[in-house]
Every structure is written in structure tokens, then in C-alpha cells.
Amino acid sequence: MGQQFDFFPPDENKPHKASASIIPKADGPNVANEEAMIRHLQATGRYRILTRIEPRPIVLNPRPGFLMRGVIVDVETTGLNHRTDEIIEIGAIAFTFDPSGRIGDVTGIYAGLQQPMKPIPADITRLTGITEEMVAGQLIDTGSLRALVDPADLVIAHKASFDRPFCEAFSPILSRKAWACSASEIDWSARGIEGTKLPYLLAQHGLFHEGHRALDDCFALLEVLATDNPGTQASAFSELYAASQRSLMRVFAEHSPFDMKDHLRARGYRWTDGSDGEPKSWWIDVSEEMLEDELKYLRAEVYCWEEAEPLVRRLTAFERFRS
Template identity: 45%
Template structure:
């Protein structure tokens, strides 16, 4: 028997109250709007890139999607200002596996170029860029458009604890569609904190962290470093060929003690880098 939207919503709500079911709701893009007169807000950008590969130094952007939005001081999304979606023709054919993943073909991008002036105009007035994998998207964005070098960045994948988080699904894989989906996810109130995900992300992004480089650490102890959360950098990007980890200020002393007592077995002073939202996720650090 046919059931209207209100019937389906009631059924979903009933199921969600049971511990035996999880209900997923389709993410629906919201219409554009502007903040109410006199409402204090800041402006952010949600950004997603589709590329020919994973190497930010050699691979190329084939699509850029952005959503410009306003948010309140308590991290609640107030309005969707505008959207940006554009193709970029790479210097070589798009690999078949990329087309299979994104649906973007050589014919779709032929003759297209993303103009820097258009990107600059869209980004103007925003105080932060957010991507779901900022460690990937920021590196590509900075290479193409220097305006992103001086912006604060946040990462919705690493700076929000999504355990028991939003029960939504999203099937599209076009850049601007992913941005619309991310906007709705960031508006979700996290059960653990009672705050919207965006507020949690912003609070995390504002914190200073320290990157510790465990240079010349003993090879036989690599598993100890990996198990503790250290990541390997092969040195091909000009940064040290070394294991490294990012820690908050309160955890710095404990991490240095770990390196001195369990890795180097002596008093060492490893290379430290201070990171903020303006430098975090950039290939320049």
C-alpha cells in the first residue's frame, strides 16, 4: 500500500527508537538563503576536489566543488549562501579507474578551465575552508589557487568524533554534491556532546598542535611507532624521511618521554613543528 512522506517519517522514527535497528535518512540539499538582518555570523567554505590521482605534486584537479555558508558563534549552520561547481581539463586523459569512481569523462572536462579569479571571488569573505579529507584537498587547492594558503582549514574526517554519529546516506560522487552532503552532516547534533558537529570541528581546529618528527629512529622499532599512531613520510615531498605524529599541547611531554625512554633510550630533542588551522594539512609544513 502506498504511504506518504509523513507515514514513512513516523515509521522511521519508530524504528530509530529500537536498539535492533539503525535508520538511515537520505541527505537532501537545502536551498540558498541569507542570514536574518542583524544576525551575527561568520562565513565558511566547504570544498571537495576530484583529481586524476592521489599525488598532489603531479596529479591534476578535474573538478572543484564548493559550498559557501554562514554559521553562528555556537557553531550552528545558519544559511547556505552560494555554490560553485566547475570542471578542469587535465593535461592527459583521465585514468579509467578515476572515471569509474567519479563518473567524470574526458568529454565532460574538454575545454574547461577553473579560473583563479572566479575561485578568489567565491572564497572572498570566508574565514575557514573545510574538507572531509583536508590533508588531501588542501594540498591540491593550494597548488592551484594561492588564496587557500592563507586561510584557516578544518577537516571533518579527523577533527570530529563521529562514533554513534549521523545516520544519513549519500550516493552522489560529484564534488559539489559531496559539499552539500557535508553541510548537512556538520549540522547534525552529536549525541555525545549535544553540540552540532561543526561546533566540535571548529573547537578542534582552533587548538594548537605539535608535530613531532622521530628522525633516525631504530628501524626495528617501527611497529612501536606505527601502533602509537605515528605515520611514515618517505621524504619525497621535501619533508624529513621519518615517522611523525601530531599531538595536542597537553600530550607533548608524554610523547617526548615515550621517545626518550622506549625508542631512542637516551635524552633526545626531536624536531618539533607548531601547527594551527592556518598551517595544518598543508604541504608547506
């Protein structure tokens, strides 16, 4: 006969300790007890169970068939501006995958701290837990990092437009690689998930972790990417890898009339002042299939001239998300 659990007190009118209602009678916790409690709580429909992420083991001899290499990268920094702020921690996980986007094995990890030239702001310490004492005298080992990155076919960051400029300002190691962004290049809403922040994605996948340390966030992202969502035919990573293979077309609305700025912004255009090396103008990234429609819009609504030829630049994964 199986063990019985007192999930509810036998008499609701009798005093009882609140914690006793979910503690099994058996001596000491075990897997069977834990699984039974989880099943019971889920069956009530009143609880959602989150499971702590267990980092995948490093495999010295990865399984055959997963011939491609990926690296997930995350950085902690002293601020948001890659021109004035610095990396204080970098984490990286190397893994194998196949052309269909199936993830294989973790083949290596790296985590390193670095002492910045200026003191770490107090709000960054509160957010990350990284203190001045932790980074004192520390240097990121670029040799170890290069050993993971050099074989990589793809570098992934959860907000690549943030991570890539910081990484390239720090070292050229990652500058010649194809990058993909798991926040912007996966249609999470089509997967039934409205938010894109990593803690939210984890919770929606029934997971949690101790966030805001670089390597922890890398392991968390790996699990999110590897998970199939109900109603979808492919993992999030397979969608991301497919997106990385496509080109985007960056369209610049140079010399557009000033009174069109609100129209351009509403359409999704962004402004660059030219300090990043791009033309000083409004711009937008569109798929190759949508390029002609975008050019027609500019000619008809912005320039009012059918012969206008806006500047267009093709962006592959090697160029995307640069500063």
C-alpha cells in the first residue's frame, strides 16, 4: 500500500499548523514524495510549480550528429552605454546543435570577473550582487573565452543589441561572428508567451533560477531555447537559428521632411544621430520580402517622389546588432 499524505487536516474546525498540511508522513524527503506533492498541487488547479534549473553537465565527447557549435553569451556591466561603461562579468556556454536546430550537449563554459576602471555603481551591485571586493584584481581570461568562441558557428545573447556592442568594445574575439538575439528574433507571442524578459520566459516554462549573474543567465537561456512550446512544431532555438540564416534589409529615410518624424516613428523607424557610423537619419529593418512595400511607402508618403531611391543596406547575422 502506498504512503499517505496529509495534504488537508482531517477536521477543519480543529487547530492545526499551516505547514503540516503539505508535509508527508514518511520520514525524510524522497523523490516519490516530492513527485506526489507536485501532482497533488497541480491537480488542484490553484498552483503553478516552478522547478529550479540544474546546469547541464559538460560533455567531453559530444554525441555524434550535432556537428554545429553555438555559444550563449551574457555580460554584466557598470551601465547601459558601451562607450562609457564597462563589462564586469562575462559568462559563456558552448554547446552543439544540428542544422534542424536541435540542441545537443554542453561542451564548455566560462565565467570571469573584471575590475572596472571606475567604481561599480550601487544600483548595479544591488541588481547583480557583484561588489568591489569580488572584482578587485580580477581580469577576464580572453584565452579561455576565445577557446569557446573560435569554433562557434553562432553566438546567442538574449538582447544582442546590448551584449554585442559591449563585447566588441571589450575584445575583437566576438566581432567576426554571426550573432542571434533570442529576445527579438523569436516570435514568443506565437508561442503563447507575451513577455520577453528572461525571468518571465523561465516562469512560463515552469522554471526559475538565481538571476543576474552571467553564467546563471546563460544556463537559463539554454533551457528556454531547448524547450518545445505546446502547439509549436519546433523548439525556440530552431526558430532562432532559422532567423539567423535570413538577411534583413536596413532602410534609411535620409533627408526626410521634419514633419514626417512622428509618422516614421509610428511605423517603427528609429533615429540615429550618425555617431554610430550610420547615416544621420531615421531607419528601419525589414525582411527581404517586405522591402518593396517599404520603399513604396517612403516614395509615396515621405518623399512624394516616385524616383526616390532610399539607401538600403543588407544585414546578415554577421552585421546585425552592432553598435
